[in-house]
Amino acid sequence: MGRLTRWLLAAALACAVGVIAADAAAAFDGFGTLEADSAYGQNITFEVSLDGGAPDELELLLRTPGSDAAFVVPVDASGTRASYVWNTAVDYVTPNTLVTYQWRAFDGDEVTVSDEATIRYDDDRPGLDWQSRQLGEATVHWYGDAEAQAVRFGELTALGVERGEERLGTTLAGPVDVFVYASRDAFFGALGPGAREWTGAAAFSEIRTIFMWNSAEAGSQAYLETAMVHEVTHIVFHDATDNPFHEPARWLNEGIATWSEAGDAGGDRAIVENEASGGGLFAFDAITEQFPIGERGGRLSYAQGTTMVDLIVDTYGPEALARMTAAYRDGASDEEALEAGTGIPADELYADYYASFGVEAPTPIEPEPIAPSNVDRPTAGEVDPGGVDPDAERPPDEGSPSEDGEPSGGGFDVGLIVLLAAASAAAGLAAVAVSRRAERRARS
Numbered sequence: 089m090g091r092l093t094r095w096l097l098a099a100a101l102a103c104a105v106g107v108i109a110a111d112a113a114a115a116f117d118g119f120g121t122l123e124a125d126s127a128y129g130q131n132i133t134f135e136v137s138l139d140g141g142a143p144d145e146l147e148l149l150l151r152t153p154g155s156d157a158a159f160v161v162p163v164d165a166s167g168t169r170a171s172y173v174w175n176t177a178v179d180y181v182t183p184n185t186l187v188t189y190q191w192r193a194f195d196g197d198e199v200t201v202s203d204e205a206t207i208r209y210d211d212d213r214p215g216l217d218w219q220s221r222q223l224g225e226a227t228v229h230w231y232g233d234a235e236a237q238a239v240r241f242g243e244l245t246a247l248g249v250e251r252g253e254e255r256l257g258t259t260l261a262g263p264v265d266v267f268v269y270a271s272r273d274a275f276f277g278a279l280g281p282g283a284r285e286w287t288g289a290a291a292f293s294e295i296r297t298i299f300m301w302n303s304a305e306a307g308s309q310a311y312l313e314t315a316m317v318h319e320v321t322h323i324v325f326h327d328a329t330d331n332p333f334h335e336p337a338r339w340l341n342e343g344i345a346t347w348s349e350a351g352d353a354g355g356d357r358a359i360v361e362n363e364a365s366g367g368g369l370f371a372f373d374a375i376t377e378q379f380p381i382g383e384r385g386g387r388l389s390y391a392q393g394t395t396m397v398d399l400i401v402d403t404y405g406p407e408a409l410a411r412m413t414a415a416y417r418d419g420a421s422d423e424e425a426l427e428a429g430t431g432i433p434a435d436e437l438y439a440d441y442y443a444s445f446g447v448e449a450p451t452p453i454e455p456e457p458i459a460p461s462n463v464d465r466p467t468a469g470e471v472d473p474g475g476v477d478p479d480a481e482r483p484p485d486e487g488s489p490s491e492d493g494e495p496s497g498g499g500f501d502v503g504l505i506v507l508l509a510a511a512s513a514a515a516g517l518a519a520v521a522v523s524r525r526a527e528r529r530a531r532s
């Protein structure tokens with residue numbers, strides 16, 4: 089048997105084995121054990137065993153709190169196990185997020201889904217030896233020697249929840265987790281790359297989690313306690329306004345949280361008064377989605393929200409807030425919610441607000457018209473129609489030496505053509521020689 093024949097037979101056998109293996113792989117018979125593991129800031133790994141072998145196609149469905157749809161990841165599968173690694177070093181995921189996952193297989197005409205399972209993405213960085221205690225609706229987590237401080241935060245959370253529930257006419261939809269970090273680095277490591285550098289505390293309402301940074305650097309004890317009440321009010325506000333249509337106005341959310349710190353506008357009135365007589369105030373429409381990044385714009389946005397909430401409570405009673413949150417739950421727009429709370433159209437409420445600071449409501453700034461160009465443009469010259477003029481003078485003889493003795497451009501071209509022709513002829517001869525040799529060898 090020739091060498092080639094032996095190779096072909098081996099290949100044919102390999103194909104047969106391949107077919108048998110594919111048949112076995114098609115015998116997917118459901119999902120076995122589901123497993124998941126995570127390392128904070130690195131990854132979340134999902135694994136599943138495939139009874140009978142891999143299906144034709146496999147997907148992993150991932151869901152996080154607050155998202156209305158699953159994120160679908162196609163996963164390559166062969167054999168009886170499959171896994172997917174979610175690279176959370178690239179895709180930031182907030183710690184304490186409860187990830188719900190499910191596997192889905194397509195095999196022939198059949199679609200099979202696994203049970204749903206969850207994994208909590210814990211902040212398990214080295215050195216964070218978490219301890220926790222439950223205080224009413226709050227579970228506080230701390231490490232190191234911060235127990236007393238953590239317990240104090242837990243008590244403040246309970247107080248903030250109680251006050252918030254009463255003011256906003258709601259009951260908390262679930263427990264709240266509070267994580268107390270001991271250093272700025274550890275705290276910002278939890279908040280991810282989008283955090284503002286001045287952040288001292290942060291609430292992630294969707295996952296009902298508050299992150300605090302407990303150190304003298306973060307602020308005084310009074311500041312930390314105020315911040316705690318502020319953040320927990322955000323979570324109560326989230327529950328009080330939760331709806332599938334839109335987020336309530338940011339100025340209102342921050343305004344209620346800041347106003348709740350002490351139950352009044354505090355020093356924010358002076359900030360608005362000062363800006364009203366200086367650079368001017370923002371339209372509420374301008375601070376509905378986002379606040380300016382700059383310190384001055386950010387501070388004024390918070391202050392306008394807080395003083396507006398103060399005006400609403402003073403004029404229309406504290407129940408106005410609960411009427412507004414109830415309207416949001418029913419799907420009201422910002423304007424409709426403000427009217428539901430106060431009984432007057434939103435435009436009128438805005439006008440009253442600006443009047444209380446002695447200014448007119450800001451109006452949109454119209455763009456300046458674009459003036460005609462004042463650039464001097466060169467006048468267009470005669471257009472060259474291109475092509476070859478048959479009456480034009482013939483170019484000098486090709487190949488004639490130029491004045492400095494070097495061959496002219498034309499001569500060089502001809503030389504090149506001659507060289508190319510020679511090379512091509514040589515290649516042709518070589519090809520003939522090679523093919524003849526090949527013929528001779530084939531006959532031997």
Ligand SMILES: [Zn+2]
Nearest residue numbers: 318322342345
């Ligand atoms: Zn806030």
